[in-house]
Amino acid sequence: MDSKYNPVSIEQKWQKTWAEQNQDQTPTNNNQPKFYALSMFPYPSGNLHMGHVRNYTITDVIARLKRMQGYRVLHPMGWDAFGLPAENAAIDRGIPPAKWTLQNIAQMKEQLRRLGFSIDWDKEVATCTPEYYRWTQWIFLQFFQAGLAYQKESAVNWDPIDQTVLANEQVDGEGRSWRSGAKVERKLLRQWFFKITDYAEQLLNDLDKLPGWPERVRTMQANWIGKSVGAYLEFPIVGMDKKIGVFTTRPDTVYGVSYVVLAPEHPLTEQVTTPEQQATVENFIKEVAAESELERTAEDKPKRGVPTGGKAINPFNNKEVPIWIADYVLYEYGTGAVMGVPAHDVRDFQFAKQYDLPIKTVIVADDSDNDDDEMSEAYTDVGIMVNSGPFNGEKSTFAKKEIIQLAEDEGYGEGRIQYRLRDWLISRQRYWGAPIPIIHCPKCGAVPVPDADLPVKLPESVEFSGRGPSPLAKLEDWVNVPCPSCGTPAKRETDTMDTFIDSSWYYLRYPDATNEQQVFDSEMVNDWLPVDQYVGGIEHAILHLLYSRFFTKVLRDRGLCNFDEPFQRLLTQGMVQGITYKNPVTGKYIPFADVNPEEPKDPKTGDKLEVFFEKMSKSKYNGVDPLEVMAKYGADTARMFILFKAPPEKDLEWDDADVQGQFRFLNRVWSLVTQFSTNNSFSELKAKTNGITQADLKDLGWSRYLITEITKNISAFKLKNVVKVYAAADVKVAIEAKLNHSETQQETKDDLHKGLSWIEGRFGEELTKAEKDVRRAVHTAIKEVTEDLDGDYQFNTAVSEMMKLSNALSDASCKDSVIYAEGLETLLLLLTPFAPHLTEELWQIAGNLGSVHTHPWPKFDPEALVVDEITLVIQIKGKTRGTIQVPAKADKETLEKLARESDVAQRNLAGKDIKKVIVVPGKLVNFVVG
Numbered sequence: 001m002d003s004k005y006n007p008v009s010i011e012q013k014w015q016k017t018w019a020e021q022n023q024d025q026t027p028t029n030n031n032q033p034k035f036y037a038l039s040m041f042p043y044p045s046g047n048l049h050m051g052h053v054r055n056y057t058i059t060d061v062i063a064r065l066k067r068m069q070g071y072r073v074l075h076p077m078g079w080d081a082f083g084l085p086a087e088n089a090a091i092d093r094g095i096p097p098a099k100w101t102l103q104n105i106a107q108m109k110e111q112l113r114r115l116g117f118s119i120d121w122d123k124e125v126a127t128c129t130p131e132y133y134r135w136t137q138w139i140f141l142q143f144f145q146a147g148l149a150y151q152k153e154s155a156v157n158w159d160p161i162d163q164t165v166l167a168n169e170q171v172d173g174e175g176r177s178w179r180s181g182a183k184v185e186r187k188l189l190r191q192w193f194f195k196i197t198d199y200a201e202q203l204l205n206d207l208d209k210l211p212g213w214p215e216r217v218r219t220m221q222a223n224w225i226g227k228s229v230g231a232y233l234e235f236p237i238v239g240m241d242k243k244i245g246v247f248t249t250r251p252d253t254v255y256g257v258s259y260v261v262l263a264p265e266h267p268l269t270e271q272v273t274t275p276e277q278q279a280t281v282e283n284f285i286k287e288v289a290a291e292s293e294l295e296r297t298a299e300d301k302p303k304r305g306v307p308t309g310g311k312a313i314n315p316f317n318n319k320e321v322p323i324w325i326a327d328y329v330l331y332e333y334g335t336g337a338v339m340g341v342p343a344h345d346v347r348d349f350q351f352a353k354q355y356d357l358p359i360k361t362v363i364v365a366d367d368s369d370n371d372d373d374e375m376s377e378a379y380t381d382v383g384i385m386v387n388s389g390p391f392n393g394e395k396s397t398f399a400k401k402e403i404i405q406l407a408e409d410e411g412y413g414e415g416r417i418q419y420r421l422r423d424w425l426i427s428r429q430r431y432w433g434a435p436i437p438i439i440h441c442p443k444c445g446a447v448p449v450p451d452a453d454l455p456v457k458l459p460e461s462v463e464f465s466g467r468g469p470s471p472l473a474k475l476e477d478w479v480n481v482p483c484p485s486c487g488t489p490a491k492r493e494t495d496t497m498d499t500f501i502d503s504s505w506y507y508l509r510y511p512d513a514t515n516e517q518q519v520f521d522s523e524m525v526n527d528w529l530p531v532d533q534y535v536g537g538i539e540h541a542i543l544h545l546l547y548s549r550f551f552t553k554v555l556r557d558r559g560l561c562n563f564d565e566p567f568q569r570l571l572t573q574g575m576v577q578g579i580t581y582k583n584p585v586t587g588k589y590i591p592f593a594d595v596n597p598e599e600p601k602d603p604k605t606g607d608k609l610e611v612f613f614e615k616m617s618k619s620k621y622n623g624v625d626p627l628e629v630m631a632k633y634g635a636d637t638a639r640m641f642i643l644f645k646a647p648p649e650k651d652l653e654w655d656d657a658d659v660q661g662q663f664r665f666l667n668r669v670w671s672l673v674t675q676f677s678t679n680n681s682f683s684e685l686k687a688k689t690n691g692i693t694q695a696d697l698k699d700l701g702w703s704r705y706l707i708t709e710i711t712k713n714i715s716a717f718k719l720k721n722v723v724k725v726y727a728a729a730d731v732k733v734a735i736e737a738k739l740n741h742s743e744t745q746q747e748t749k750d751d752l753h754k755g756l757s758w759i760e761g762r763f764g765e766e767l768t769k770a771e772k773d774v775r776r777a778v779h780t781a782i783k784e785v786t787e788d789l790d791g792d793y794q795f796n797t798a799v800s801e802m803m804k805l806s807n808a809l810s811d812a813s814c815k816d817s818v819i820y821a822e823g824l825e826t827l828l829l830l831l832t833p834f835a836p837h838l839t840e841e842l843w844q845i846a847g848n849l850g851s852v853h854t855h856p857w858p859k860f861d862p863e864a865l866v867v868d869e870i871t872l873v874i875q876i877k878g879k880t881r882g883t884i885q886v887p888a889k890a891d892k893e894t895l896e897k898l899a900r901e902s903d904v905a906q907r908n909l910a911g912k913d914i915k916k917v918i919v920v921p922g923k924l925v926n927f928v929v930g
Contacts, residue, residue, distance in 0.1 A: 007634025226420020
């Protein structure tokens with residue numbers, strides 16, 4: 001046995017052993033309760049960062065804990081492997097995206113193994129493999145068949161130099177292309193969409209089914225869905241037979257409409273523009289096209305617009321109002337038009353003031369008689385209707401309903417519920433994604449690729465220039481195919497799918513990851529899903545988590561699964577922050593390796609540096625390489641620090657001193673167990689303590705049942721927790737159950753009573769005070785750690801409890817006792833999910849058979865927490881003079897007697913007259929003297 005803790009060699013040894021034994025394989029039987037533990041899968045960038053380590057360590061602790069608690073656990077891992085970075089690598093490095101991606105996967109997989117995660121790698125998926133994206137395409141066709149996948153024209157970010165569509169993340173804060181630097185334009189292109197709006201109400205209402213999600217995330221999703229109750233109203237266009245439709249949540253203000261605004265991209269814009277305004281409108285549209293959506297809708301940005309020259313009619317009062325276009329109205333939102341009511345909307349008020357448009361008050365406060373148009377700000381509250389024809393004098397809340405009814409009766413509009421949520425644009429004009437399985441036929445239209453022809457594979461011979469349309473569009477042999485329906489020459493869809501689609505269903509594939517015949521076996525998925533604990537970053541609160549919920553509901557409606565929500569509980573872990581140095585003069589970040597922390601100055605300029613914690617990133621030079629930490633301290637120490645430093649949902653500040661602190665703690669555990677094992681034999685102690693054989697029991701003439709029950713528990717060493725204290729819980733419970741059974745014969749009952757008496761005699765010896773103190777510390781730790789892990793996963797306080805137990809064992813004076821041995825083994829069991837390699841090694845050193853990871857999680861004995869003695873304070877006239885140890889259950893008379901007889905009282909009361917004695921049970925005795 002190595003007397004020194006050598007984490008690297010131990011970790012390599014056990015990782016190899018666990019892999020050979022398939023210890024992390026998912027159970028196939030379902031005779032235990034299930035637990036599905038899942039981390040959000042990573043993009044294979046090639047290297048783990050500390051954010052990964054934190055995410056996956058949290059999930060691994062939960063998975064290991066649940067196995068020990070008797071659950072069958074599914075703990076898989078995969079790769080969100082499509083996306084733009086691989087395509088950029090192809091452009092920059094001249095390497096195929098597939099090769100670059102698979103190299104990164106192999107590298108990161110090895111890093112994950114080194115951290116000792118109990119992942120079932122037989123369930124691994126990678127979204128970029130044909131085996132996976134075949135089923136992504138099949139799911140797309142399910143949406144298509146259900147009428148939930150469609151094409152329409154949509155405004156996109158367009159790079160005029162590279163002649164390509166850009167995702168929002170490819171547009172910088174100044175509205176320029178990340179690659180060419182060109183000012184990005186807005187352009188209409190025909191795109192594919194998923195009709196997520198059909199599920200808006202379900203997605204909103206079912207948030208109530210997710211009490212295990214952070215309230216913050218549920219609120220963010222509710223706001224993103226953005227349900228609004230109001231009215232759809234139509235304003236006829238003067239001189240045309242067309243109308244402008246608007247949605248408003250304030251139909252009670254309709255009599256105050258002084259203008260109507262169209263989005264510049266709205267199809268009606270060109271039609272309503274008069275010849276006199278044509279040049280002005282065209283110039284304005286060009287200016288707006290150069291702005292990003294973020295620029296147009298920014299709250300702090302002045303709103304700009306121009307009149308079209310056209311007019312509309314307010315059908316409620318038959319008055320003409322001008323039609324404008326403005327940058328703050330987007331065609332993709334709502335109807336692409338708004339009614340301007342400057343008196344009762346803050347944005348409209350600012351716009352009207354800026355362009356000198358009429359402002360007409362139609363609602364006033366209940367206690368106001370002011371209905372003039374001179375206002376300093378918009379009045380947005382409810383109140384009394386004025387200047388509103390037949391509704392004057394009514395409360396606006398009541399009039400709102402009447403106005404909607406009038407609109408419906410007269411054909412002006414209708415009551416409507418609208419959502420902020422827009423349909424999901426899934427088209428990407430890129431190569432490295434799942435091809436959309438549609439063929440465009442001049443006769444048949446959009447035709448789905450037959451299931452038998454899936455997957456539509458990505459061709460490998462592709463040129464990557466970063467310019468122009470998708471590389472797929474240039475491959476004529478791939479694009480030109482016959483129509484599957486009629487045989488007419490047709491063309492493949494050259495758009496690929498948004499990578500969010502790949503990650504919207506991967507959790508459904510894991511339980512049946514190698515199925516080649518179907519997307520997954522529904523019975524298997526219904527058994528394992530929903531995910532019991534999902535762990536990932538708060539940055540996915542909206543898109544990924546919302547899309548996954550949408551997918552689950554669609555696939556449920558297609559008969560593929562029987563549950564409504566994919567993730568039962570959600571933990572959003574905080575970021576890992578590193579110490580960061582920044583030069584306030586130059587604005588540059590300085591690598592921490594170049595800075596003296598005692599005197600942080602810029603090594604080049606000598607400027608004093610700002611020092612703060614910020615999210616680790618390459619650009620801030622503040623990252624810590626997990627591989628370096630593991631090489632120095634081991635994976636178990638890295639895991640322990642990650643879990644101990646902060647609650648999982650809070651940001652974590654990396655501190656080398658705290659890392660060293662956890663390393664010292666693990667070394668202390670190593671020393672406790674190895675020193676005890678050197679001086680004592682765990683196995684001999686057990687044999688000495690149990691000391692019972694079947695022969696012993698047969699000599700007593702007991703029934704076979706009783707012999708079996710007792711020896712079964714002894715052989716499993718279940719009596720070790722109750723030696724000398726008669727609590728033999730497992731045996732006692734089994735015997736009492738048999739005693740209480742209605743069919744048990746009296747002869748057997750007599751036999752069982754005899755057995756109970758024998759056990760009580762065998763294990764009825766009193767523990768020493770030192771043993772009681774150790775046992776109390778042990779079972780306190782079991783209780784506290786279990787509560788920390790079964791509640792809100794407060795890993796940091798759980799580690800603190802284990803450190804307390806370690807200290808108690810270090811200070812114990814009964815190190816040759818079986819109670820002490822029980823304490824050491826309990827410490828190992830509690831520590832097992834956190835430091836799996838160390839505990840496995842020490843479990844074997846302690847002479848145990850089998851893996852510590854297959855051992856049941858310990859249960860605390862409430863009786864062990866009962867304190868036999870307490871410290872009683874002795875006071876004279878309210879001042880503390882000393883303390884004594886007294887029985888915990890002593891009554892007032894006994895406490896007074898013990899206090900009077902104590903050395904403290906004898907010393908301080910000699911020759912004094914006791915007037916009164918105040919006894920506070922469990923706390924103090926106060927002598928009032930003359």
